[in-house]
Amino acid sequence: MSVKFGVLVFPGSNCDHDAYHALKHVMGNETRFIWHKEHDLGDVDVVVVPGGFSYGDYLRSGAIARFSPVMKAVVDFANKGGLVIGICNGFQILLESGLLPGAMLHNRQLRFTCKYVNLKTENSDTPFTSAIPEGTILRIPVAHGEGNYIADQETLDRLRGNGQIVFTYCSATGEVDDAFNPNGAALNIAGICNENRNVLGMMPHPERAVEKELGSADGQFIFKSIIEHMISV
Amino acid sequence: MYHARIYVTLKKSILDPRGKASFGALKNIGFSGISDVRIGKVVDLNIEAADEQEARGIARNACEKLLVNEVMEDYEIELKAAAKQA
Numbered sequence: 001m002s003v004k005f006g007v008l009v010f011p012g013s014n015c016d017h018d019a020y021h022a023l024k025h026v027m028g029n030e031t032r033f034i035w036h037k038e039h040d041l042g043d044v045d046v047v048v049v050p051g052g053f054s055y056g057d058y059l060r061s062g063a064i065a066r067f068s069p070v071m072k073a074v075v076d077f078a079n080k081g082g083l084v085i086g087i088c089n090g091f092q093i094l095l096e097s098g099l100l101p102g103a104m105l106h107n108r109q110l111r112f113t114c115k116y117v118n119l120k121t122e123n124s125d126t127p128f129t130s131a132i133p134e135g136t137i138l139r140i141p142v143a144h145g146e147g148n149y150i151a152d153q154e155t156l157d158r159l160r161g162n163g164q165i166v167f168t169y170c171s172a173t174g175e176v177d178d179a180f181n182p183n184g185a186a187l188n189i190a191g192i193c194n195e196n197r198n199v200l201g202m203m204p205h206p207e208r209a210v211e212k213e214l215g216s217a218d219g220q221f222i223f224k225s226i227i228e229h230m231i232s233v
Numbered sequence: 234m235y236h237a238r239i240y241v242t243l244k245k246s247i248l249d250p251r252g253k254a255s256f257g258a259l260k261n262i263g264f265s266g267i268s269d270v271r272i273g274k275v276v277d278l279n280i281e282a283a284d285e286q287e288a289r290g291i292a293r294n295a296c297e298k299l300l301v302n303e304v305m306e307d308y309e310i311e312l313k314a315a316a317k318q319a
Contacts, residue, residue, distance in 0.1 A: 059299070059300070060302055063299065063302065064299075067299070095304075096302070101304075102304060103302050103304035103305045105243075105247065105248075105250065105305060106250045106251060107250065108248070108250050109250075110250050110251065110254050148250070150247060150304070150305060151304065152304075184248075184250075
């Protein structure tokens, strides 16, 4: 069985082809692009909201994209339990659309930051992380100017209590500390999921880390988790 | 016709990295008397509405729906009657 992935395309998306390549050619699954003007997701099993600069990041990152027609379909899909993964700008769009709580500030160092980071999997019991071998630190690149995650204390407590913090920035040996935080994000948060565990947002780019020849294949663990989850349900 | 000027600012509890960098730069060029810098944005709207209350309602709705992210931002609306545009 092949899992059907749909990769959204907004004006200004620029990681849509990377995601397509990773899912179709590397992971070997049926994948198609979904233009942001579409109202219907068709028969896709998993929606990928890719990175980039939708609408030039005007107003706020993701603020305008969330009103694209396709996002209404994505919200309905997510509310019915469909798997949605938002990467980088895709994460920002999911925050703006209310599928995930919180918001993104400018990186505290004010620079666009493009580098490999180490990620600790804080919750392996999600459809996005179940195939990550226990204790494995993922090496995956970030590339963003606004990844400084914030939410009020009550929301942070809830995220932590519910196991919704999925990935944190850490050292190569898994130590979670502010010294390894590339942007100032609260609690070193790199990725969170919703309460139902079917919507994930993450700043690092797993689709850019699927081939060893290009530096790291650790992103494959996340896609493998999704695929195994979809085949098992 | 009404003119609404909307001031969007980061909530006080939130660190403003752009303000902080500008504060550092001002200090570097000799502005020793400035003790803090916060940077926000201004949005101007021209609104067709029957009265001030309706215009304010439209502006507030636009803020809540799109212009402001209330997780991290506050806003203030300044409303004035304006001459009809030709």
